[in-house]
Amino acid sequence: MRICILGATGLVGSELLTLIARAWPTAELALYASRDQTLAHGGDTHEVQAASSLERGDAPGGDLAFVALDDQYSARYCPRLVELGYRVIDKSNTYRMNPEVPLVVAGVNHHRATSATKLVANPNCTTIPLTLALEPLRARFGLGEITVSSYQAISGAGLAPLSRFVDMTVEGFTRMQTAGELWGELLDPAEYPGNVVPHSGKTDDSGFSSEERKLVNESRKILELPELGISAQCCRVPVPAGHYENVWIELERGADAEEISEALASGPFVHYHPGADGAGLTALATVHRRDHALVGRLRKDNRDTDGRRWCLTVAADNLRLGAATNAVRIASAWFPASDPLLGIPSLRQA
Ligand SMILES: NC(=O)c1ccc[n+]([C@@H]2O[C@H](COP(=O)([O-])OP(=O)(O)OC[C@H]3O[C@@H](n4cnc5c(N)ncnc54)[C@H](OP(=O)(O)O)[C@@H]3O)[C@@H](O)[C@H]2O)c1
Missing domain, CATH: 3.30.360.10 (Dihydrodipicolinate Reductase; domain 2)
Structure with missing residues (x-):
């Protein structure tokens, strides 16, 4: 079984890597992001390729693709992945309200991911x-x-805003402590820390x-x-x-x-x-x-x-149940997961 992750270096992509090892431990992985790079994860080092390489005529096909990219990149790569034979689960907003694409929460409506389904939209992290x-x-x-x-x-906004938030929080609260200021006047009212x-x-x-x-x-x-x-x-x-x-x-x-x-x-x-x-x-x-x-x-x-x-x-x-876990559970409708917590339950009668 060949599984690819687009956006493997992001917050959701990293959770997917962890969960795929639990759900399909023997799967072959193909990882993609904005450019060629190496990724350290869970004590291993992975080769990551530029997603644009999927547009080449000789790009390899596979079984299952998780797409954890911003909307415009999902729109660019999801159709190509389907063309390459992958079943695709997209985590962005791009296809969620498309009437042709099932929007699935495992445990609620996973019967919508049928054997004929090639593309599923994963809902928002609060939904x-x-x-x-x-x-x-x-x-x-x-x-x-x-x-x-x-x-x-803040992690709902992605890796870069989360890192910035942590840095600004440390810096802002240190400044307050140094100045003996407790009410937050030294924090920026337009930014996330303390707000x-x-x-x-x-x-x-x-x-x-x-x-x-x-x-x-x-x-x-x-x-x-x-x-x-x-x-x-x-x-x-x-x-x-x-x-x-x-x-x-x-x-x-x-x-x-x-x-x-x-x-x-x-x-x-x-x-x-x-x-x-x-x-x-x-x-x-x-x-x-x-x-x-x-x-x-x-x-x-x-x-x-x-x-x-x-x-x-x-x-x-938001990164697990709200994103990666739900995606893996949806995929387990097609490819049964080794870890029962990542599988789907039988749906009760309404
Ligand atoms: N964070 C959440 O709680 C959450 C929850 C549900 C759904 N989502 C959705 O999941 C998606 C990913 O979110 P995230 O939080 O994981 O974002 P993130 O941490 O910002 O990661 C973004 C990923 O996109 C890649 N990327 C950026 N530009 C690219 C390009 N031109 N071509 C190919 N790849 C590119 C980045 O690769 P580089 O490292 O190479 O830049 C990185 O792997 C978004 O649609 C988001 O709305 C997020």
Whole structure:
């Protein structure tokens, strides 16, 4: 089996390398990035080729390709990989809302990756854990309106912004400490360290950013509820990894806390935290349980009158569950994974 990773030197590509060794330990690897280079990973050194070499007439074919590149490069290379015979899982935004391309969350709608499918889109890093939490509720109680507020880690922006954030945090807090300044006046209000920043890139006429529109539109497509009433506001917070989402849920049918907890705890790839206080449910806790959505803080919305309105929290490692792990699980529908945690469950009847 020959597997290629485009973007092998990036944050998501690096997680893919780790997971592929667990899922398909004997696979032959072909790694690509912007240019020829060597990559040190997990004690090994890998040769990485320029992705542009895939455009040559003699580029080799293979079985499975993970594409972890920015949108414009995905658009450039995914069609070529399909032409070369690969089954492709793309992690960018490029194909997610294309009606011809399945948008898949393993554990929710992986039946959409069939033996005939050649290209699958991997959803946004906040959408994957959110839909894993919503699907068991949809199946048991039906979904009314959903409201989400997200607190997203800096690694969601890629390797270069993460490195810059760590450097600026060290430098900024050292400067504060040296000057005896505690309120953050010496930090830059436009930068991430010590700050909360609206995730407002590509805000359109609706007033919502592309990150907010992704969460809304992708959730509707994955849950197959095109009319789902869902709205989101997204921020970046100064943590390295782990996206955190506070969610207000309206169910179609009223239920009590025990029934809802039971549904959530039975969800594939969900680690349910019982209790309303959210003990252990932090952004950084996700980095210690990287392949699950952490779900908890379940409590009745104070405005509820009939058991239909609830609040809960969903958190997940954006690089693993939110990106690489989901991609590997989707691929396991075609190529069964050696590690059962990276395989797909049988889907329950809705
Ligand atoms: N970070 C997350 O939490 C997350 C979650 C879900 C989805 N995603 C999506 O996954 C994709 C990758 O994200 P990331 O965070 O891993 O980004 P990243 O850390 O910035 O890595 C980007 C990768 O793209 C490569 N690249 C840059 N220019 C290229 C070119 N001209 N041709 C070929 N390769 C090129 C880089 O190679 P060089 O090292 O050679 O520059 C690097 O391997 C993006 O579409 C992102 O939106 C990210």
